[in-house]
Amino acid sequence: SxxxxxxxxxxxxxxxxxxxxxxxxxxxxxxxxxxxxxxxxxxxxxxxxxxxxxxxxxxxxxxxxxxxxxxxxxxxxxxxxxxxxxxxxxGKLPEIRMPEKFMVNDNMIIPPKPNNESIEIVRGPNIKPLPEFNPLPDKLEGEVLLKVEDDITTDHIMPAGAKILPLRSNIPEISKFVFNLVDPTYPDRSLEKQGGFIVGGENYGQGSSREHAAIAPKYLGLKAVIVKSFARIALANMVNFGIVPLTFTNKEDYSKIEQGDKFNIDLTTLETGNVLLKNLTKGIDINLTHSLSETEIEVLKAGGKLPFIKQKHS
Missing domain, CATH: 3.30.499.10 (Aconitase, domain 3)
Known part of the structure; x- marks a missing residue:
């Protein structure tokens, strides 16, 4: 291959x-x-x-x-x-030598026109434009739609394979398979509840750097992911698509949460690095934190990287 x-x-x-x-x-x-x-x-x-x-x-x-x-x-x-x-x-391994010059074949590249605004985008029936995401509100409210264990991979979040690959440019359709290997009811429940939260353990989002593992859950209304720790690239992808990545200040608080609990999360203190989660079902407060930079917080507040760039150049 x-x-x-x-x-x-x-x-x-x-x-x-x-x-x-x-x-x-x-x-x-x-x-x-x-x-x-x-x-x-x-x-x-x-x-x-x-x-x-x-x-x-x-x-x-x-x-x-x-x-x-x-x-x-x-x-x-x-x-x-x-x-x-x-x-x-x-025996002795053969010596591997790099070529003096790598071949470049760019004859299939179509250069852009001088005026990009004059270009008409023609999409087939299985190609849909990226959804537009709204700026981040000061407070997030909703239900814990899914609680997962440690080492959830991007394959758990957004399965791969011959059945799903053709839908990579059709976010509404590919989103129907989110967490299919963990809980096939997740997409329907998420749409019904108009989004909510995911709670997880260590190393959430490990594995391939697949942006669909962020885009598709966001399309279904995922507001924030609260875990013990994140895999680095998965965290970056969540920021890029406006999903708030938060970690427990005290990892033991993970055990105090159950699927179905209703949350209220105050984001007005996001810049300080400390965020308060109110578990309305259990009647308890849980302290959260994050590792976001100033720029990443700006991106989140804009609703993701694309709206952030649009704001910068509008």
């Missing part, structure tokens, strides 16, 4: 493609393929070695298979040997 058309061109002209084909390798389209479960799905209960960072549950296209991340050298030697093998046991 070459990374780009340019890589394919280089491999053909350098002769490297012939070596792979003669060795029995299957060459797939240079696109999102095996990493999202499309192409070369392993057998049931099998083990597969991958050289790219996609080893989440079911990502190979086979729910019961296990995927291990390895170096290209380990993958190549293991494929030849038929089992997981240390490449150093095959």
């Amino acid at each position: 070459p990374g780009s058309r340019q890589v394919v061109d280089h491999m053909i002209k350098s002769g490297e493609m012939a070596y792979l084909i003669e060795a029995g390798a299957r060459i797939l389209e240079n696109a999102c393929g095996p990493c999202i479960g499309m192409g070369l799905a392993p057998k049931t209960d099998a083990v597969t070695l991958r050289t790219f960072n996609r080893n989440f549950l079911g990502r190979t296209g086979t729910q019961s298979a296990q995927a291990y991340l390895v170096s290209p050298e380990t993958a190549a030697v293991s494929a030849i040997h038929g089992k997981i093998t240390d490449p150093r046991s095959f």
Whole structure:
């Protein structure tokens, strides 16, 4: 699965493609393929070695298979040997040299017109414009729509695969699959309640830096995520789409919250780094904090990165 058309061109002209084909390798389209479960799905209960960072549950296209991340050298030697093998046991590794010059094939790039406003955007039936999000209010009110444990991945939030990938440019449709692996009722409940909150444990949003894991929940009305800790890129994506990322000042407070609890969160003190959450169902106050910069707070208040940029240039 070459990374780009340019890589394919280089491999053909350098002769490297012939070596792979003669060795029995299957060459797939240079696109999102095996990493999202499309192409070369392993057998049931099998083990597969991958050289790219996609080893989440079911990502190979086979729910019961296990995927291990390895170096290209380990993958190549293991494929030849038929089992997981240390490449150093095959002797000295060949010297890998970078090409003197990388090929550039940009003949499919359509340059912009001088006056962008005169361009008509033609969208197919499965392509919808991004929803516009409103500025952040001073207070957030709503219900805990979902409470999750530690290490929730972006695949848990926004599943991947052949069924969902074609909807990547259709936010209303792809949003119907949010948290499908955790609670299939979440999208309908979120729309019915006009949004609400998610409460989670450690490392929320780990894994692939998939912006749909922020866009789709936001479309369904997600207002804030309150957790013990965030994965870095997931936090940045939430800010970019106007979802408030908050953490417990005292992580033990996680156990005081249940799904269905009603919250009132005062955001007027967001700049101070301290935010008060009132759990109206339990009748208790919970202190929250965040790691947001001044700019990130400005982006959140604008409703996300796109409205923030529009404000800057209007």
